[in-house]
Amino acid sequence: MVSLLKVKDLTTRLNVRGRQVKVVDQASFTLERGKTLALVGESGCGKSMTALTLMQLIPKEILGSIEGEVLLEGENLLKASTQRLRLMRGSTLSMIFQNPGASLNPVYTIGDQMREVLYIHEGIEEEEASHRVVNALEEVGIPSPKARLDCYPHQLSGGMLQRAMIAMALLLKPKILIADEPTTALDVTVQAQVLDLMRSLQKEFGMAILLITHDMGVVAEMADDVMVMYATQGIEHATSAALFDQPLHPYTQGLFAARPRRGGVKKRFEAIKGFVPEIDNLPTGCHFHPRCPHKMDKCVHGAVPSFVQDKSSVNCWLYEPTRKL
Ligand SMILES: Nc1ncnc2c1ncn2[C@@H]1O[C@H](COP(=O)(O)OP(=O)(O)O)[C@@H](O)[C@H]1O
Numbered sequence: 091m092v093s094l095l096k097v098k099d100l101t102t103r104l105n106v107r108g109r110q111v112k113v114v115d116q117a118s119f120t121l122e123r124g125k126t127l128a129l130v131g132e133s134g135c136g137k138s139m140t141a142l143t144l145m146q147l148i149p150k151e152i153l154g155s156i157e158g159e160v161l162l163e164g165e166n167l168l169k170a171s172t173q174r175l176r177l178m179r180g181s182t183l184s185m186i187f188q189n190p191g192a193s194l195n196p197v198y199t200i201g202d203q204m205r206e207v208l209y210i211h212e213g214i215e216e217e218e219a220s221h222r223v224v225n226a227l228e229e230v231g232i233p234s235p236k237a238r239l240d241c242y243p244h245q246l247s248g249g250m251l252q253r254a255m256i257a258m259a260l261l262l263k264p265k266i267l268i269a270d271e272p273t274t275a276l277d278v279t280v281q282a283q284v285l286d287l288m289r290s291l292q293k294e295f296g297m298a299i300l301l302i303t304h305d306m307g308v309v310a311e312m313a314d315d316v317m318v319m320y321a322t323q324g325i326e327h328a329t330s331a332a333l334f335d336q337p338l339h340p341y342t343q344g345l346f347a348a349r350p351r352r353g354g355v356k357k358r359f360e361a362i363k364g365f366v367p368e369i370d371n372l373p374t375g376c377h378f379h380p381r382c383p384h385k386m387d388k389c390v391h392g393a394v395p396s397f398v399q400d401k402s403s404v405n406c407w408l409y410e411p412t413r414k415l
């Protein structure tokens with residue numbers, strides 16, 4: 091069967107101060123029905139831009155170009171008409187944005203915004219629409235959902251707003267939910283509830299989740315598969331189990347070492363040295379080489395190929411198969 095979502099060599103450039111800058115560089119990954127794929131990496135490495143490219147929601151004013159393929163059940167979304175895309179957003183492909191305020195309009199009530207989604211996509215109005223919206227709010231655990239219909243976004247707490255956003259994203263039962271740091275703005279208890287909620291909704295509807303996070307704890311709890319991103323590139327692909335068992339790329343190993351450990355003697359975090367490079371001034375060769383403890387001469391120039399290692403793949407010369415003569 092054809093994959094639900096197959097992304098091949100996706101490259102996105104933005105216009106930044108008159109120059110074209112790559113923010114996503116040849117990203118390739120696959121998301122299967124009912125599964126969760128996590129995009130992981132430090133802030134600024136291109137995770138949100140990857141998601142916005144898939145949704146084709148990068149504002150025209152800043153978009154330079156998009157290349158590659160985004161195959162949704164075999165159909166290349168990058169070739170789809172504006173009208174087709176509009177129809178698919180929400181119904182097939184839905185996104186919870188990193189900024190909780192971004193997907194809800196402050197000047198309309200929660201009820202009006204959600205009813206409008208139903209009207210636009212399914213032509214459902216009035217009583218029936220309200221009924222569906224109340225059900226959706228109930229499903230995400232919002233107490234007295236009927237009363238919330240007339241609330242404006244600012245009248246809800248952070249956790250409730252996040253739930254309302256999830257309810258809105260799930261209103262049309264999309265095949266794919268893109269969740270961009272869905273719990274970063276929430277305190278720990280609410281965070282756990284929202285993750286639980288996403289998992290149970292996934293079970294119920296069989297939707298696939300593309301989960302963007304910088305938190306390995308969230309990955310451990312949620313993901314089947316992982317793509318680790320560094321400075322615009324996907325540098326390691328693995329199942330979540332394999333990644334936690336044995337991270338391959340020195341950057342991924344650094345991410346794990348930087349995780350706070352629980353219990354025992356308090357250790358200083360072994361953070362990765364240096365900083366994520368500026369997007370318009372990336373190092374040549376492997377973008378990670380200036381920070382890498384295993385740097386070799388060949389890391390400094392030229393693209394690094396992807397090497398297969400068991401079921402994982404990793405863009406790092408350390409894993410170049412040595413040829414026996
Ligand atoms: N509107 C914009 N104009 C120029 N550069 C941007 C814009 N939005 C994001 N970027 C740059 O694109 C890069 C990738 O950003 P992003 O995808 O948001 O990272 P992440 O989600 O991984 O933290 C960053 O270096 C960021 O500075």
Ligand SMILES: [Mg+2]
Pocket residue numbers: 134137138139188270
């Ligand atoms: Mg982001």
